[in-house]
Amino acid sequence: MRTLSRRAFVKSLAAASLAGLAPLSLPGGCRAASGRKLNILFIMSDQHSARALGCCGNREVRTPNLDRLAAGGVLCQQAFCQTAQCVPSRYSIFTGRYARSHGTYSNGQGQNPQEQTVAELFKKAGYATATIGKHHMVMDQTTQDHGFDVVFAGADGRFAQRGEFLPFEEVHPGRSNVGKSAVGNDEHPAGIITTKALEFLRGHRDQPFVLWYSFSGPHTPICPSSPWADMYQPEELTLPPNLDVIDKEIPQIDGLLTKSGQFSEKQWWHRRTLAYYYGLVSQIDHNIGRVLTELDNLGLSDHTLVVYTADHGEMMAEHGAWTKGRSCYEGTIRVPMILRWPGALSAGKRIDELVCLIDLLPTLLEAAGQPIPANVQGASLLPLIRGQNKQWRDTVFSEIGNSTRDTCIAVRRRRHKYVLFRDQGQT
Secondary structure (H helix, E strand, C coil), X not given: CCCCCHHHHHHHHXXXXXXXXXXXXCCCCCECCCCCECEEEEEEEECCCCCCCHHHCCCCCCCHHHHHHHHCCEEECCEECCCCCHHHHHHHHHHCCCHHHHCCCCCCCCCCCCCCCHHHHHHHCCCEEEEEECCCCCCCCCCCCCCCCEEECHHHHHHHHHCCCXXXXXXXXXXXXXXXXXXXXXXXXXXXXXXXXXXXXXXXXXXXXXXXXXXXXXXXXXXXXCCHHHCCCHHHCCCCCCXXXXXXXXXXXXXXXXXXXXXXXXXXXHHHHHHHHHHHHHHHHHHHHHHHHHHHHCCCHHHEEEEEEECCCCCCCHHHCCCCCCCCCHHHHEECEEEECCCCCCCCEEECCXXXXXXXXXXXXXXXCCCCCCCCCCCCCHHHHCCCCCCCCCCEEEEEXXXXXXXXXXXXXXXXXXXXXXXCCCC
């Protein structure tokens, strides 16, 4: 029997994962009983741990609206991002392609204008498109909309500059802002973008739309408004069992404990940070509830496919870390994923197969009866959810870093994960 080297092994698994599955598409357009085209509401948070959801088994965090969404739709319990960094992950969602294919590897890096995005593809089909909230991507100074008709990302930038929603008290002085926001929900970024999303829905109730509705939290700064900032008592919260498990074999590429630093009185600070993190998750959940209720009020729910996910995860005190590091730990690469399409997808269904963020674009296109470009590397989830695909992938691929050095590459199977750290100087 031939023995593979470590490098050959990871290359073979990665190649299998990158190959993915052949995208499928339905003939003709998928329309509701009314005959109108299917709407798309894509809701995304930044750095939301899959563990911080009631529907995923967390009995401490309160997420009634996301739980309701999952009860009425499909919960993908093993969903993974293709890179645990905001911009490249978002562009992978927009294009259905891996970072090494679309070329954006890190935040602050521009995108290839030759790539087709979700907005451009749906605009060709006559959809009104909008991105409201954290967009976080630029191509150049003149082309920053990635094909969307309506772009509203001002709340994040304005508040980051003026600091008005940041707390009076900081849990981690000099590092990350964590504490109670100085403003209420209406003036908080989560509330502001929700108000804009509601305006868009009301103004486009009579035409097909694709709305990308994206929160800047629970990414740092972790600053929920009242009453959510006071909703959780630190001493009552459960810390992860691997809090003190530090793997010294893992290279500290760009720092594992990014943005949050080391804590004095560690247990207390972890619990306090967790209380604010849960608070911000619950505030986001409240605002998602506002939008879901408006869909009901406008009579749009039955012909709107709603997706909820995050661009990447959050360590949330696992291994003594917060935010995200270049480690490919489960906390950073596993993400929440919920899909609701009344009458087309079974309510309350749970999927345990390995799924990817790059699967979302082909899923949306197939659901809307639109062709899937040949270069899309994800696979539509619809056959899997409906039990029509018996040969789903057994491997997912994720990486963080850049194309040549300081990169962490992970190949994940159902029971095992292989991680390769490639630092400067390696080929």
